[in-house]
Amino acid sequence: MADTARTPQAAGFDLDAYLQRIGWEGERRADAATLRGVHLAHMRGIPFENLDALRRTAPSLDPADLMAKLVHSRRGGYCYEHNTLLACALEALGFGVTRLAARVVVGADRVESRPRTHMTLLVEEPGDPQPYLADVGFGAIGALLEPVPLTAGVEFRDAERRHRLVHAPHHGPLELWVLQAHDRVKGDWADQYAFTLEPFEKPDFEVINWHIGTNPRSPFTQRVYAQSITAERHLLLNGPQLTRTRADGAVVEQEVTEEEQARRLLDEEFGIEVPDGMRVLSQ
Helix, strand or coil, X not given: CCCCCCCCCCCCCCHHHHHHHHCCCCCCCCCHHHXXXXXXXXXXXXXXXXXXXXXXXXXXXXXXXXXXXXXXXCCCECHHHHHHHHHHHHHHHCCEEEEEEEEECCCCCCHHHCCEEEEEEEEECCCCCCCEEECCCCCCCCCCCCCEECCECCEEEECCEEEEEEEECCCCCCCEEEEEXXXXXXXXXXXXXXXXXXXXXXXXXXXXXXXXXXXXXXXXXXXXXXXXXXXXXXXXXXXXXXXXXXXXXXXXXXXXXXXXXXXXXHHHHHCCCCCCCCCCCCC
């Protein structure tokens, strides 16, 4: 199969450096195998973290700044950064990408009780009518490891996780999709986030990003939140609570009470270099 014609790279984005950062050495084609491989490599190659928001600073979503932070530095980011970076890569490879805004509904009683604050992606392969939901920026154990086809009511296995998409009733004119993750411990399905297929543009996410990164009521401005994923485990630091979840579902929790301990964990286990002069556990 010949390489699919690619679209020009976004100004400031370097596909070679990005693929090297995530460790992807496979084909550079706009096909399903490349989409799955790049997505999984990104999830395991770049950590999730909110250190900028913890300092009440909305991170830049400019491709050059994302390259400097997530690719050329030992840093990560949150959903807008990760998924903007992935979108740049997929577009450079020749995929069609639509940015979507979702309502995070983990623990919510109603979909409508949460605002649209999460960025996710609808990805299309040239010549294939089946679009995919892709998302490398959901900082939770229920996150996608690989993209899944946009098909309702079908269970998908993405790496070592299980997901499905379902429709939910709502009062709007567009179909409401809900991403669900299978809870291995409870043995049932848990809602992760809800979205419609209405495209959102760069100015929309600049506003949402500023709100989440600076609002004192935002969860990301109140406590450190970092995630690292390998084939063997999911590692989450949520404030002082460190949770290790093994691939078989076993969970080990630990309290992190010392600043130096938190910085060492972020450095050695998450691959995150904390900026000089910043306190992680207390602001």
